[in-house]
Amino acid sequence: xxxxxxxxxxxxxxxxxxxxxSCSPISGHRSVSWYQQTPGQGLQFxxxxxxxxxxxKGNFPGRFSGRQFSNSRSEMxxxxxxLGDSALYLCASSLAEYSTRGTDTQYxxxxxxxxxL
Amino acid sequence: xxxxxxxxxxxxxxxxxxxxTCSHNNIATNxxxxxxxxxxxQGPRFIIQGYKTKVTNEVASLFIPADRKSSTxxxxxxxxxxTAVYYCLxxxxxxxxxxxxxxxxxxxxxxx
Numbered sequence: 001x002x003x004x005x006x007x008x009x010x011x012x013x014x015x016x017x018x019x020x021x022s023c024s025p026i027s028g029h030r031s032v033s034w035y036q037q038t039p040g041q042g043l044q045f046x047x048x049x050x051x052x053x054x055x056x057k058g059n060f061p062g063r064f065s066g067r068q069f070s071n072s073r074s075e076m077x078x079x080x081x082x083l084g085d086s087a088l089y090l091c092a093s094s095l096a097e098y099s100t101r102g103t104d105t106q107y108x109x110x111x112x113x114x115x116x117l
Numbered sequence: 118x119x120x121x122x123x124x125x126x127x128x129x130x131x132x133x134x135x136x137x138t139c140s141h142n143n144i145a146t147n148x149x150x151x152x153x154x155x156x157x158x159q160g161p162r163f164i165i166q167g168y169k170t171k172v173t174n175e176v177a178s179l180f181i182p183a184d185r186k187s188s189t190x191x192x193x194x195x196x197x198x199x200t201a202v203y204y205c206l207x208x209x210x211x212x213x214x215x216x217x218x219x220x221x222x223x224x225x226x227x228x229x
Contacts, residue, residue: 033217043219056215090160103149108160
């Protein structure tokens, strides 16, 4: 099976712009989670989508948003980019029926490296 | 604020056993504890997952005490290629909300 794929792998934007990142989960996986990784804050949970609905959310401002499509593919959007948004953005997928939240293994993609100038 | 903490770094020699501990309060009652390995510029790679007591697979063991407020990843006979950052991941319930929380990460350096 193909793993989790993320596009693009690298992205350079300037402050004030917006960006959309894409994630294709492992075939058959229904849950997609997004994380931000920075040297200072480590790996932080952004949000999780299951069956096209956001079911968990981390402590990030409303500039960070996401969605999930019927084929489980997911996108996340960051509007009005700030320098501090420069990070590696990771997507993870899991089989996840709702009742098994927290007990399914999350598999990670390679990430999208976003640089904000 | 719920936190998940790990030692910042560890050094070991090839062939030794390495134990990395993760401390986590407010872990969600029915959630598993998962450990990942991460190399530079790559996504975290799954190592092992467990709920309580001990779990073993072909690459590692995971020890979880009864109170589940900590867990220990054990890597037997490490090699140079095990040099990486290791993270624990837990689900935490705080103030009625649920979040996935990564540990602070442990940078393991294996020496020849």
